[in-house]
Each structure stands twice: as structure tokens, then as C-alpha cells.
Amino acid sequence: MSAAPSTPAVQFVTVDEETAGQRLDNFLIRTLKGVPKTHIYRIIRSGEVRRNKGRVSADDRLQAGDVLRLPPVRISERVAEKASHPAPARQFPVVFEDEAFLAIDKPAGVAVHGGSGVSFGVIEQLRQARPEARLLELVHRLDRETSGLLLVAKKRSALKALQDQFRERETGKTYVTLVKGLWPGNRKVLDQPLHKYLLPDGERRVKVVPADHPDGMRSVSLVRVLHPVPVPAVLALAYPEGLTLLEVTIKTGRTHQIRVHLASAGHPIVGDDKYGDFELNRQLARLGLKRMFLHAWRLRIKHPVTGVEMELQAQLPVELQEWTHEGNKH
Structure with missing residues (x-):
């Protein structure tokens, strides 16, 4: 389906098999990008949106072959500017x-x-x-x-x-990450609620909260130690415990979940500019690690059409691979 043009004009759209079953309001919100939702509901209520020449309600389900008449609408200047660039x-x-x-x-x-x-x-x-x-x-x-x-x-x-x-949490999402310090091998389950909040400047942050917190969202991460990784020799005195390479599988998908769970446990992800050890990050950046060491490595899903179970993997990027060796070369 094409988005609404920047100059007002009547549109006639034929619903295809892929679109069939959607509610009219959801379809229009996606199709008329940049048009305020209040205006979309207004043109539906007023009868300006027609289905097969008849009136239609916001919650009506579209059928394949339906012809929709969409009245002239103006998109916002911001969206028009975005379309031109x-x-x-x-x-x-x-x-x-x-x-x-x-x-x-x-x-x-x-x-x-x-x-x-x-x-x-x-x-x-x-x-x-x-x-x-x-x-x-x-x-x-x-x-x-x-x-x-x-x-x-x-x-x-x-x-x-x-x-x-x-x-429904039916996927298996596993990440590879490198954290500060020696992760205790017996610490395998992090089951701590998380809460989103804003800093004074409006930037989003997340923190671990008590189990009885009214706005806490249950969050579960499973941790497996791959192996310890020594820090480069020039940092050995300051960070004698070194680093640990972990595999983390998340059972819930909360914002910043892995980053906050690991930092709260005292082992922040190296390179994390929000929840990390900023001095360690600065030292490692000088030695070449200029990004957060968190990589979505493996994903287990069922194929959306056939239902066949699949396991997808993405190899660690080159800039991270050199930091994973037990005998770190740095």
C-alpha cells in the first residue's frame, strides 16, 4: 500500500489478501502516515471514508477486494520534509x-x-x-x-x-556479552523487576526495583559463563579480576534488560555508556574497544508460515572477536 501523498487528493485503495482482517482504523493509521489519529477517527465518523461506497466503522474488519475511498488529507510538514529527504x-x-x-x-x-x-x-x-x-x-x-x-x-x-x-515468550533470544570482573559461575538466574524512568533532561533509564514495586515489570535473564578474559596487561593492576565472557538468554524482552541486570549484579557490560564502568570504558576505548560488547547471537523461533523450528545465528563482529580470547593478546 502506498502512503498518502503530500498534496491532498482522493485515494481509492483496494484491500488485498495480506491486508484482509485488519481493523479499518489500524489500516488508516499505517496508510495515512503523518495524519493525526484524531483526524483519522473524525473522517471515519463523518462518513468521508467509504467502503464499497458505503459507510464503515473504525472497528470494522477489512475484507479482500474491498474498495476504500479515502478523502483528501494533509500530512504534517515534518512528514512531508522527511519524504523529501x-x-x-x-x-x-x-x-x-x-x-x-x-x-x-x-x-x-x-x-x-x-x-x-x-x-x-x-x-x-x-x-x-x-x-x-x-x-x-x-x-x-x-x-x-x-x-x-x-x-x-x-x-x-x-x-x-x-x-x-x-x-508469548516462545522465542529463545541469546546474547554474547563481556562484563567487568569475574562472574560467579553459580549465579545463573537473574529474576528482578525493572522500572523505566526519565532523567531530568528527559533521557530514558531503567533500574532494578523491589518485587513489590507497583510499576515493576518482571524480567528474567539466564546467565552462562563461557570463560574469563584477562584485561590487557596495562590494566591488570587496576582490574585484577579481569573480565568474563557470558552467554545471556532473556526470557522477557524489557528495555535495557541485560544491561541493567548485569550492572545491578556488579558486573556491567564493558563499553556500556549508560550503566557501565565509565573509567574502564575509557581505558578500553584507548586500547581499541570503542563500542558496547553486547551482540544478539542466537535466535530460536518457529517459522511464521510453516511452523518449523529454526535456529538463526550471527557471528560475533570482528571488532569484538579479538576481545574474547582467554589469552587476550592486548
């Missing part, structure tokens, strides 16, 4: 792809989508690089500084099926 086309390394979805290996430092001071992200660049794609939608999110597996749906039905798996 599209994101640069960029392809990303593909781990898996078929007609339903693709899995890419997202590099660190790239946001998954535009917003919050970022004009574009992975999804906008991917859409520009694949203009023939009828649909490309993010299935889930990764922090900007986290690298690794990211799923993008190519069909609305695949998007729903995959998001249902994430919502």
Missing part, C-alpha cells in the same frame, strides 16, 4: 531470507528506526534499498549500540505470527 539506501548482511521474513545482522551504532533525534534507522534504509518490497516491518527491536540478529517481516501475516511468538 529519504534515508540513504543500505543493505545489511542477510542471515536468512524467504518470502515471509528476513533476518539481518545489524551493526552496532545504527538505530533500528528513526525517532528520538535519529532521522532514520535500519528499517528506513532497508526500504529505500528494496523499493520493490510491498512490506518491510520490524518484528522486534535492538538497542542502537547492540549488534546482531534483527528480524524484518515481508508479509503482514508473518509480522503478526512472529510478534505473537515474542509476546
Whole structure:
């Protein structure tokens, strides 16, 4: 489906099989990007939106073959400006792809989508690089500084099926990370509620809260020690316990979950600029580690169409591999 043009004009849209089953309001919110929701509900209530020449309600489900008449609407100046300066086309390394979805290996430092001071992200660049794609939608999110597996749906039905798996915690998401200090091998389960809050400047943060906190969201991370990693020799006196390479599987997908759980346990992720040890980060950056060491390594899902169980893996990026050796060369 094409988005609304910047100049007002009547549109006639035929609902296809992929769109069938959606509520009218949800369809219009996606189609008329930049049009306020209040205005969308107003044009539905007033009868300006017609289905097969008749009136239609916001909660009516669309059927394949329905013809929708959409009245002239103006999109916001911000959206019009964004349309006139599209994101640069960029392809990303593909781990898996078929007609339903693709899995890419997202590099660190790239946001998954535009917003919050970022004009574009992975999804906008991917859409520009694949203009023939009828649909490309993010299935889930990764922090900007986290690298690794990211799923993008190519069909609305695949998007729903995959998001249902994430919502029902039926996926297995495993990350590889390097943390400060020697992680105790017997500490395998972190079951601590998390709470989102804002700093005075409006920046988002997350913290561990008591089990009885009214706004705490249950969050579970499973930790497995891979092996200890010594710090470079020049840091050995300051950090005698060195570092630990961990495998972390999350059973819930909360914002900053792994970062906050590990930092709260006294073992922050190296390179983490929000919850980390800033002096250690500074020293390691001087020695070449200039990013957060958190990589979405493995993802277990069921194929959204066939139901076949799949295991996807994205190899550690080169800039992280050299920091994983038990006999660190630095």
C-alpha cells in the first residue's frame, strides 16, 4: 500500500489478501502516515471514508477486494520534509531470507528506526534499498549500540505470527556479552523487576526495583559463563579480576534488560555508556574497544508460515572477536 501523498487528493485503495482482517482504523493509521489519529477517527465518523461506497466503522474488519475511498488529507510538514529527504539506501548482511521474513545482522551504532533525534534507522534504509518490497516491518527491536540478529517481516501475516511468538515468550533470544570482573559461575538466574524512568533532561533509564514495586515489570535473564578474559596487561593492576565472557538468554524482552541486570549484579557490560564502568570504558576505548560488547547471537523461533523450528545465528563482529580470547593478546 502506498502512503498518502503530500498534496491532498482522493485515494481509492483496494484491500488485498495480506491486508484482509485488519481493523479499518489500524489500516488508516499505517496508510495515512503523518495524519493525526484524531483526524483519522473524525473522517471515519463523518462518513468521508467509504467502503464499497458505503459507510464503515473504525472497528470494522477489512475484507479482500474491498474498495476504500479515502478523502483528501494533509500530512504534517515534518512528514512531508522527511519524504523529501529519504534515508540513504543500505543493505545489511542477510542471515536468512524467504518470502515471509528476513533476518539481518545489524551493526552496532545504527538505530533500528528513526525517532528520538535519529532521522532514520535500519528499517528506513532497508526500504529505500528494496523499493520493490510491498512490506518491510520490524518484528522486534535492538538497542542502537547492540549488534546482531534483527528480524524484518515481508508479509503482514508473518509480522503478526512472529510478534505473537515474542509476546508469548516462545522465542529463545541469546546474547554474547563481556562484563567487568569475574562472574560467579553459580549465579545463573537473574529474576528482578525493572522500572523505566526519565532523567531530568528527559533521557530514558531503567533500574532494578523491589518485587513489590507497583510499576515493576518482571524480567528474567539466564546467565552462562563461557570463560574469563584477562584485561590487557596495562590494566591488570587496576582490574585484577579481569573480565568474563557470558552467554545471556532473556526470557522477557524489557528495555535495557541485560544491561541493567548485569550492572545491578556488579558486573556491567564493558563499553556500556549508560550503566557501565565509565573509567574502564575509557581505558578500553584507548586500547581499541570503542563500542558496547553486547551482540544478539542466537535466535530460536518457529517459522511464521510453516511452523518449523529454526535456529538463526550471527557471528560475533570482528571488532569484538579479538576481545574474547582467554589469552587476550592486548
